Amino acid sequence: MPKTVHIVGAGMAGLSAAVSLAAHGVATVIHEATEQAGGRCRSYDDAASGMRIDNGTHILLSGNTMALGFLDRIGATALVTGAATARFPFVDLATKQRWGLDLGAGRLPFWVFDRRRRAPGTRVLDYLSLARVMAPTKDRPLDRVISCGGPAYEQVVRPFLLAALNTEPGESSSALARAVLRDTIALGGIACRPYLAPRGLSAAFVEPALAYLSDRGGNIRFGNQLHRFVVNAGVVTGLDFGDKTISVGPDDAVVLAVPPYVASSIIPQLQVPDEFRAIVNAHFRIVPPPGLEPMTGVLNGTAEWIFAFEDRISVTVSGADRLLRHSRDEIAGMIWRDVQGVAKVPDELPPWQIVRERRATFAATPSQNAKRPGGRTAWRNLALAGDWTDTGLPATIESAVRSGNRAADLLMQI
Numbered sequence: 001m002p003k004t005v006h007i008v009g010a011g012m013a014g015l016s017a018a019v020s021l022a023a024h025g026v027a028t029v030i031h032e033a034t035e036q037a038g039g040r041c042r043s044y045d046d047a048a049s050g051m052r053i054d055n056g057t058h059i060l061l062s063g064n065t066m067a068l069g070f071l072d073r074i075g076a077t078a079l080v081t082g083a084a085t086a087r088f089p090f091v092d093l094a095t096k097q098r099w100g101l102d103l104g105a106g107r108l109p110f111w112v113f114d115r116r117r118r119a120p121g122t123r124v125l126d127y128l129s130l131a132r133v134m135a136p137t138k139d140r141p142l143d144r145v146i147s148c149g150g151p152a153y154e155q156v157v158r159p160f161l162l163a164a165l166n167t168e169p170g171e172s173s174s175a176l177a178r179a180v181l182r183d184t185i186a187l188g189g190i191a192c193r194p195y196l197a198p199r200g201l202s203a204a205f206v207e208p209a210l211a212y213l214s215d216r217g218g219n220i221r222f223g224n225q226l227h228r229f230v231v232n233a234g235v236v237t238g239l240d241f242g243d244k245t246i247s248v249g250p251d252d253a254v255v256l257a258v259p260p261y262v263a264s265s266i267i268p269q270l271q272v273p274d275e276f277r278a279i280v281n282a283h284f285r286i287v288p289p290p291g292l293e294p295m296t297g298v299l300n301g302t303a304e305w306i307f308a309f310e311d312r313i314s315v316t317v318s319g320a321d322r323l324l325r326h327s328r329d330e331i332a333g334m335i336w337r338d339v340q341g342v343a344k345v346p347d348e349l350p351p352w353q354i355v356r357e358r359r360a361t362f363a364a365t366p367s368q369n370a371k372r373p374g375g376r377t378a379w380r381n382l383a384l385a386g387d388w389t390d391t392g393l394p395a396t397i398e399s400a401v402r403s404g405n406r407a408a409d410l411l412m413q414i
């Protein structure tokens with residue numbers, strides 16, 4: 001067991017590694033380049049809209065056992081709210097049809113056999129093609145495994161996989177799609193209940209983790225941007241932050257939990273995913289009208305998921321690279337028109353903010369999936385973590401937490 005572990009990067013991967021180590025009595029020091037923890041999963045006070053907002057609304061599903069386990073460990077379970085059942089209301093802006101996909105709350109996907117619980121115009125047979133995704137085969141683009149078209153695909157499979165993979169499902173890795181389905185839909189509604197963080201991502205995922213670490217003597221140093229490692233005889237012996245170098249003792253270890261493009265600049269020989277997909281989020285400062293569900297799926301619009309919070313309506317668009325050529329005003333207008341198609345809201349735009357995360361996740365394609373390294377490195381006391389490492393999952397909180405826990409386990413064995 002190492003004496004002290006230095007964790008570089010305070011995103012969900014770094015925080016979960018630190019929490020896991022601290023739970024086993026290991027001393028932790030986190031070095032974070034910015035002035036805030038949370039990485040791609042954070043809240044901030046936005047001056048333009050006058051709201052505290054999240055960089056993007058994050059949802060967990062009840063099948064995300066590692067992420068929920070992390071919340072449990074840091075005492076933050078009450079800071080996320082889970083729906084009682086896995087029912088997803090949808091609005092099709094092209095046909096004006098409204099319907100609900102009702103996966104229920106049980107262990108078996110009985111909903112497939114009930115016309116009222118599945119998407120309109122779909123048959124049981126349409127869903128059975130999903131079984132083909134579940135058969136383990138060589139990783140291929142999904143459209144070579146199933147036909148990516150038809151009502152069940154357009155109304156159920158595509159929205160669900162696009163949100164999970166942040167990549168157009170047809171070009172996505174069949175292995176990652178299988179992992180998502182295996183851990184959620186295939187287990188029935190019990191694994192698909194959505195969880196949201198109504199008081200914000202930082203309040204739920206970050207602040208309780210920092211408090212947990214601090215209670216156990218952990219340290220976090222902001223403004224510490226790692227430039228390179230000092231290495232001697234196959235072991236990391238120092239962390240070079242440019243203006244200072246911190247030595248890593250013979251009984252100490254390091255977790256590198258930074259994004260892939262930073263990891264490969266620090267370790268040039270490391271192969272990492274290098275293609276990304278954007279996520280765009282819109283936040284509108286307005287009290288949602290009565291009846292607007294906490295989460296609504298939107299088909300045939302720019303908006304994909306509309307979320308109703310106490311003081312705002314937030315909208316998520318995944319695989320959103322096509323939107324990046326539009327100005328923020330244009331994006332806000334396009335998305336607000338979709339919100340108007342779903343809920344009774346005024347014509348006039350309320351105060352808003354558009355958050356464009358250009359490198360929100362690595363592209364979940366087979367070729368990018370093949371570039372993901374595991375947690376071990378050539379240096380005995382260094383482990384990698386991050387949603388982009390080879391966790392078998394797409395880039396999600398679940399993947400980040402799994403990678404952090406794995407890095408902690410690897411280092412506790414040295």
Ligand SMILES: Cc1cc2nc3c(=O)[nH]c(=O)nc-3n(C[C@H](O)[C@H](O)[C@H](O)COP(=O)(O)OP(=O)(O)OC[C@H]3O[C@@H](n4cnc5c(N)ncnc54)[C@H](O)[C@@H]3O)c2cc1C
Pocket residue numbers: 008009010011012013014031032033034036037038039040041055056057058059060224225226227257258259262279280281357359360361385386387388395396397398399400
């Ligand atoms: C808009 C958006 C919406 C999303 N929605 C969902 C969702 O609904 N559900 C879901 O499960 N996932 C979602 N995700 C994905 C999820 O946010 C990520 O998978 C997860 O946060 C990744 O955590 P990480 O620790 O691997 O990486 P990061 O969060 O990128 O953390 C890396 C950290 O390293 C720091 N760092 C970088 N360079 C250095 C350096 N040289 N030295 C020190 N520190 C450094 C960074 O500042 C950062 O804090 C979403 C992501 C985005 C962007």
